[in-house]
Amino acid sequence: MLRFAQFGAGRIGTIHAANLASTGATQLRYVVDVNPAAAAALAAKHGAHVTDVATALGDPAIDAVIIASSTDTHAELIIAAARAGKAIFCEKPIDLSLKRVDQCLAAVKKAKVPLFVGFNRRFDPSFAALHARLARGDIGPVEQVIVTSRDPGLPPLSYIKVSGGQFRDMTIHDFDMARWLLGEEPVEVFAYGSCLVDPAVGKAGDTDTVMVLMKTASGRQAHINNSRRAAYGYDQRLEVHGAKGRLLAGNRTPTTVELADGASVSADKPMYFFLERYAEAYRAELAAFVDAVINQKPMPVGAEDGRMAIVLAEAALKSLKTGRPVKVN
Amino acid sequence: MLRFAQFGAGRIGTIHAANLASTGATQLRYVVDVNPAAAAALAAKHGAHVTDVATALGDPAIDAVIIASSTDTHAELIIAAARAGKAIFCEKPIDLSLKRVDQCLAAVKKAKVPLFVGFNRRFDPSFAALHARLARGDIGPVEQVIVTSRDPGLPPLSYIKVSGGQFRDMTIHDFDMARWLLGEEPVEVFAYGSCLVDPAVGKAGDTDTVMVLMKTASGRQAHINNSRRAAYGYDQRLEVHGAKGRLLAGNRTPTTVELADGASVSADKPMYFFLERYAEAYRAELAAFVDAVINQKPMPVGAEDGRMAIVLAEAALKSLKTGRPVKVN
Amino acid sequence: MLRFAQFGAGRIGTIHAANLASTGATQLRYVVDVNPAAAAALAAKHGAHVTDVATALGDPAIDAVIIASSTDTHAELIIAAARAGKAIFCEKPIDLSLKRVDQCLAAVKKAKVPLFVGFNRRFDPSFAALHARLARGDIGPVEQVIVTSRDPGLPPLSYIKVSGGQFRDMTIHDFDMARWLLGEEPVEVFAYGSCLVDPAVGKAGDTDTVMVLMKTASGRQAHINNSRRAAYGYDQRLEVHGAKGRLLAGNRTPTTVELADGASVSADKPMYFFLERYAEAYRAELAAFVDAVINQKPMPVGAEDGRMAIVLAEAALKSLKTGRPVKVN
């Protein structure tokens, strides 16, 4: 029985707590949130106690923590949890600043605690199956990777302002996907970014429409395209080209119904957004974390993965600002 | 809080109990099964008590029952539960004999208790969406219905021998689908049946490969094709033609991965069998039953639906034996 | 150089003449039609002469004839062409009356001339590829066949009145498809027919919406569904189930364009009607006829195929009238 404390009782925290309950072999003992009502509701639902960070981390019975609070609290919580010797599941990103990320990694390394970074997409059944087929050589060595990732609609401007920008907030998932699929680290990033969805985004200093190119030392190439708005819903696709063929993973739809009428043959739009599309991925990533902690396996998505995604996001941002490709070490 | 007793703790009973738990607003109080170990395990999992039929039905605190025991026990349990005034969720079929079905319906009518027959496919998200679009007129009046329903593999011969035959055991779902989609009652049934999968099935007096035609009074037509074996998995599709177009609902796949290589462009086979394909349907049907009981709504799949499916199965069997179309009243 | 006379200069005759020209190694020498203007136009286009039946058949330089005139003239022309020793390509059907068909077959047999019946669908690239894969055993022995064949819209009532009825005029192609795919002759036919598209069709003594079941001696089964009206265009699909899998051949579309918008993900309707969908099939069947004549190969679709399709159509009509299955010898 693995005992958990969870920081954050908002939308994503609620999902993690429910998935934790469904894994079995775990107990959610504490919930901590700046919003007492949210903390109380979630704690009540799972038979946990509302408490504060110090109490939660100070309880030696706690084995692991879930960090699902706002991004600006992640680093502090990781460092504190590491010092307290807890296994850590942290929502992406570790932090918006690479310097802060490195402090977290140092703390985790020093404490020798496992850190899992919540790149949930690696656990999407279709994406995981694509990766497994790459790994078993279905298309031979990878040559090019294309990641399509488009949100159904703009988040509130208030969110955009604190998000760290589109690359750190949105593309970060796609940087992780590209690294994971390339099988080699990118050594250079080039990016274009525009405001085509809403000029208010640009006034807030951000982009809403980006394209990225990356290459690896051996000459593999990756492309990412993002938009903050897709009229047809959440567009999440992977495409990998290798010496022996091509692997695609497409969108999922609510139903398989198809209508043929005088106008066209039409089918469902993709599932609306990440809560729908990645419901299984959220369950699977938490199960993988629990399994890795219990069975002392290496974390399937670790501290270095969290760091590299931020490194690539910063490089893309620098490329956007300078108009030049940016080397990545 | 609706209190339940459940009869049957086997594979499908385990699913119903889990789905019951997930509906909220319900409590599973009793589990009854001829296998004490199965009953104990399921009861333990859901905080229920193992008991016998008389005790379960005799407890005035019990509001509703789930009948998920073997088919030959359904009728007796329905009659007993009706007399005890319980709301009844019964796995299909009500009984293999129409006479016995009618006795059940009489008991239910007399006791004025609601009876829900577990035609889970009506609650499959794709099939439900297709039906909703029919209902709102997307393709105008229905003209022809085609139901494709093929199992991945033969059940054990021991099962086939007590199953009541392919029409009553397997096609029964498709008879319900056809009625539901036609929007009118079939008035005649014609059937062909062969043993093409395994001659042992024929020796046991059954078929493994059937085709059915049905028509309604206004001239609407339906076709059903069934096989006990589909090398590629569970093939479950609906096709409806109307004056203004065509609606299809296709198979679902585990993933959306597609491989293009030197041989072909290939994708996943359909989900393996009913537990995978209809997982959501099982959840939704139980939620619909609970909702109907709590809010005193009409049962979405009622006693008459259960009866008509058996009527059509018997007609198909008679058609197969006589080589002629059989009228249905 | 194979020299041709062609009877019929209407829509389908124009297509055959153009395809004949594209085969090379042929020359269209005569065109005969009751409409002098049509005959003159087609003859002019291909450098042929307008003439009458007697002259065309009396010219010993003529090797082969294309019969693309109205159905009621087919039998007489076949018999005359056979007596004149010409190789014969005849549009389906040979005749609407089985008795007349048998007279044609006797004449052809006596004269030892080759007769090709224009079941063009066997030459559709997708249908031909499906059949080739059946033949090479991709899905093992055939168990069930489903033929979907739906026209985009009702023909004029004047046409329906002389068409011989839906079974002889429309389903005849599907009877041929079913025989070809079953790999065994049907021994029994059962049919439903309704007037759901237009009551005027019923007043003219015909149906517009039919479903057929057939079985073979070994228990293989086939289903055909037809409608004279599909709002979304020409629906032409084959589905074959065997011991090792399933083969489908679907519709073809004008383009591969797909639109995803706020409403749905939509694609093209199927190609509009037979001239579009079967353009390649018409070319390929005539090339196959020419090849068979020149190289003295057996006709790929012969007299017996033309006869059996009529036998099945008559059986279906008798089934519709009697309400019973009809044996086929």
Add this chain to the structure above:
Amino acid sequence: MLRFAQFGAGRIGTIHAANLASTGATQLRYVVDVNPAAAAALAAKHGAHVTDVATALGDPAIDAVIIASSTDTHAELIIAAARAGKAIFCEKPIDLSLKRVDQCLAAVKKAKVPLFVGFNRRFDPSFAALHARLARGDIGPVEQVIVTSRDPGLPPLSYIKVSGGQFRDMTIHDFDMARWLLGEEPVEVFAYGSCLVDPAVGKAGDTDTVMVLMKTASGRQAHINNSRRAAYGYDQRLEVHGAKGRLLAGNRTPTTVELADGASVSADKPMYFFLERYAEAYRAELAAFVDAVINQKPMPVGAEDGRMAIVLAEAALKSLKTGRPVKVN
């Protein structure tokens, strides 16, 4: 009746001559080729005469020329044909050198003759339909364009050496597609290129695997991915994102046959290469040229289009060499 001279009787010249014949209203009078046998064969097929450039261009009866000879002869022939006042259909590219392209354009402008550059893909039925839907506003203003273009296999090294490199030889089509779809001129190009298919290509100074990004003045973005080798055949797809949705145009397949078996559900690979995939496009582009000449319409793909594709190819090559984005004026 438009009279043509054609330069080049090789593979693509043979296609153009056949398509010319099928347009009607044209006559191929002269064929010129460095290979006398090829010229004679093509001339014989179409009732034309073999001659030399001077004679062909000197004949005042010639209205138009088709330039389908080797790339290094295009510019000279364009200039000569322009001086002779002929309408010009020229295979892409105009020339590998921008300077030479500009000389051609000057000659054409001075002579006021129409010049059509053979960007055949604009006439592919799917791509043309996608463009038409963009133009009518189906997805609102364009935001991002993705062009996927992958050849089935490496051309001979001897070809690669004289091809002008992958950007000028292969990507040139995709630069044209991107411009056409963006609806604005690119102002900057960034490119990566590698040798992942065959190191011999690299030794010859070329790439076989490239990715390109481009942006327009208003911030629209385009991505191109190319490989000289796709194990599954010719991969030709367009994807356009706009404010109101997404348009895709996918690959075409030889048939619609789909096999479901114990392994997967599999379908045809894409059509093998450009001769198969773009057969209709080649016909349509020549018909468009003939129509524009006869009816004095503007050329649908003109001199400036031919020039801009070379400008973008040169910019991509410069980007590859310098490692930096390159401005385009």
